[in-house]
Amino acid sequence: MFDDLFEFIQRQYPAEAPVALHRPLLGELEKQYLAECIDSTFVSSVGPDIAEFEQGICELTDHRYAIATVNGTAALQLGLTLSGVDAGSEVIIQPFTFVATANAIRYCGANPVFVDIESRNLGICPQKLRQWLLDNVEVQQGVCVNKTSNRRVVACLCMHTFGHPSRMDELLAVCQEFGVLLLEDGAEALGSRYRGEHVGHHGDWMAISFNGNKIITTGGGGALLSNDESWAQRAKHLGSTAKTPHPWETSHDQLGFNFRLPNINAALGRAQLQRFQAILADKRQLARQYQQCLQGSGLEFVLEPDACESNYWLNAVLCRDQKQRDHLLQLGGEQQLQLRPAWTLLHRLPMYRDCLRGDLATAEAMAMRLVNLPSSARAGVLDA
Ligand SMILES: Cc1ncc(COP(=O)(O)O)c(C=O)c1O
Incomplete structure (x- = not known):
């Protein structure tokens, strides 16, 4: 029934069994940069690769500042803390996301509130x-307050699902109307563009992830992106144990985090950045080929939204219903293909069951029908 699809996938990854959902592409360049880093002995929290890696991310995303962090979750927590998210506050997110989006809010002592997604881009719906x-809510002297909980609604943290940009112009307009900050969880969206511009320029800041399953990796890692100099300085300071600069004293002026990306991870990231355009081009080609292969299959390929260029981090199809989805997952597993259903919706997890939420009908429907397909860039990219 899905024979053409399975055969197509196997042809893309002939050396892989099982075929992974997403694996990193690592070659000689990565080995060389890591060896040089080890020889230098700068393998930990200081070293020249960090600044070079941060500069490379800025160039790729057209941001003025990048602060590299130990992972994407830490980047989110650091950004949220600097945006004033605290124990008395709420942050609006979609329930259709990886758990880290909500966890970072909870680490700040704050409360996620769930609002529905739209089917077109699987991002939070501006109308909803x-x-x-x-x-x-009511807006009291410029402060947005939840009338029921009496807590401040500080921000909407939107997420670019599988690399597909959310509707940023509309989201920003809504946030401005209610005095709520717009923030971006772009963990999955490095290289994605919204109306010609790299994502991350509508929100106050954007977090990205360099986890091993992302479009490029530093092993574990993340970054915060911003165009605001003083904000970026504060982020660097707070994420580096809030250590005060001094020639010999070790002192700290507030409760900081040790969220710095180690230099050895940045060295790996520098090699990966050199491959980025080749990986991105290959992933976009793979998405076009999936689209062609799926014509007439009864499975609906999730396309990049209008006026956007997605990095197609994870390709996805929508099945007719849950029964067809389970059938696809079952048969794919038998063929040694790592297919994956959507995340369990966050409001169904025990720690988020009691959170406030709107009507989540679209998220529920999409979660029942969606399957992610193997999406790694193909091995030939290493020869480019
Ligand atoms: C949407 C989203 N947010 C946050 C994260 C957290 O990133 P990390 O795993 O680097 O902590 C991820 C991925 O892992 C993610 O997919």
């Missing part, structure tokens, strides 16, 4: 966001 705010 506006409706939830209209129904639930």
